[in-house]
Amino acid sequence: MQGAPRPMKVFVTRRIPQEGIRVLSNAGAFEVSVWESDEPVPRAELLKGVAGVDGMLCLLTDRIDTEVLNAAGAELKVISTMSVGFDHLAIEEIKKRGIRVGYTPDVLTDATAELTVALLLATARRLLEGVQEVKSGGWSSWKPLWMCGYGLNGSTVGIIGLGRIGMAIARRLKPFGVNKLLYTGRAPKPQAVEVEGEYVILDKLLSESDFVVVACSLTPETQGLCDKAFFAKMKRTAVFVNTSRGALVNQEDLYEALSSGQIAAAGLDVTTPEPLPTDHPLLTLKNCVVLPHIGSATYSTRGTMAELAATNLLAGLTGKAMPSELAL
Ligand code: NDP
Numbered sequence: 591m592q593g594a595p596r597p598m599k600v601f602v603t604r605r606i607p608q609e610g611i612r613v614l615s616n617a618g619a620f621e622v623s624v625w626e627s628d629e630p631v632p633r634a635e636l637l638k639g640v641a642g643v644d645g646m647l648c649l650l651t652d653r654i655d656t657e658v659l660n661a662a663g664a665e666l667k668v669i670s671t672m673s674v675g676f677d678h679l680a681i682e683e684i685k686k687r688g689i690r691v692g693y694t695p696d697v698l699t700d701a702t703a704e705l706t707v708a709l710l711l712a713t714a715r716r717l718l719e720g721v722q723e724v725k726s727g728g729w730s731s732w733k734p735l736w737m738c739g740y741g742l743n744g745s746t747v748g749i750i751g752l753g754r755i756g757m758a759i760a761r762r763l764k765p766f767g768v769n770k771l772l773y774t775g776r777a778p779k780p781q782a783v784e785v786e787g788e789y790v791i792l793d794k795l796l797s798e799s800d801f802v803v804v805a806c807s808l809t810p811e812t813q814g815l816c817d818k819a820f821f822a823k824m825k826r827t828a829v830f831v832n833t834s835r836g837a838l839v840n841q842e843d844l845y846e847a848l849s850s851g852q853i854a855a856a857g858l859d860v861t862t863p864e865p866l867p868t869d870h871p872l873l874t875l876k877n878c879v880v881l882p883h884i885g886s887a888t889y890s891t892r893g894t895m896a897e898l899a900a901t902n903l904l905a906g907l908t909g910k911a912m913p914s915e916l917a918l
């Protein structure tokens with residue numbers, strides 16, 4: 591006689607928002623174990639936690655490579671990441687093992703685009719420097735050229751990667767009076783018509799744009815894309831913004847470009863590593879604004895991401911269509 595089938599085991603690599611926990615708790619027949627911390631699970635605990643699981647819900651801070659997949663073992667059927675980016679997953683190896691992957695596109699697009707606009711404006715209009723001057727007594731009087739920066743009205747904006755977030759950034763920037771919107775990528779995008787976007791090669795985008803915004807995914811092809819040669823092609827008055835992934839940027843080259851006046855300023859929501867060490871040279875520059883990877887950080891967005899990640903996981907484990915499954 592056969593016993594009842596064992597409950598499926600799930601490992602959640604972090605304390606996630608309640609919306610996600612609720613989905614998992616209501617699911618019933620799953621044995622859910624959660625790394626109950628706001629900090630990333632240490633590697634050794636991750637390897638222990640995934641042993642024998644059917645599914646895992648992970649974050650972009652967890653490197654899911656062959657070692658983790660081996661530690662999990664043959665039962666692993668679904669990996670659900672609470673992120674749209676999936677560069678932390680060893681996709682080829684995952685594919686080989688027939689594991690399904692869930693992710694969280696769309697639900698964070700608006701929040702990330704909004705943050706990108708905020709970062710662009712804060713960088714171009716020198717908001718952090720200004721606040722610092724007020725606090726430190728550097729504000730002596732209204733002066734004609736003091737604290738001047740660069741405005742969007744009449745400008746040319748170049749977006750690298752006109753995907754979901756790239757488009758949402760374009761839609762938000764256009765009403766600021768942007769004169770020309772250029773974009774580059776692997777192929778022209780029909781949806782660019784909506785924002786009157788012109789598809790150009792990277793070199794043209796760099797030499798003509800007043801604002802260069804990186805919104806593409808991190809792939810072997812885009813890794814290190816923003817290097818010395820890249821910055822050398824930009825205008826000396828141009829502002830660089832990256833809310834994609836830190837590894838797209840060669841940070842030594844960016845430091846050089848910013849400190850030598852090769853480009854005007856940079857706003858980064860993502861860096862390598864994360865967190866950026868507090869003694870990193872980029873943090874010594876007034877014309878560099880660095881945020882702690884908060885593109886999607888609104889309460890409602892993070893709640894929705896957690897809910898979607900949990901729903902993806904359970905759907906995958908029960909053999910159903912996931913609301914957002916990554917096509918492998
Ligand atoms: P999409 O897949 O919709 O967009 C990615 C875009 O990158 C696509 O248009 C893609 O083009 C383009 N791309 C790929 N390769 C290249 C290349 N070689 N040159 C130029 N463009 C390229 O993803 P999302 O817009 O939803 O997200 C984009 C990225 O933003 C995520 O991968 C993630 O890394 C980052 N992100 C960061 C956040 C933050 O908190 N700072 C929050 C959310 C996302 P194609 O369509 O041709 O493949």
Ligand code: DGY
Binds near residue numbers: 672
């Ligand atoms: C993602 O989802 O890829 C972001 O970097 C965090 O929301």
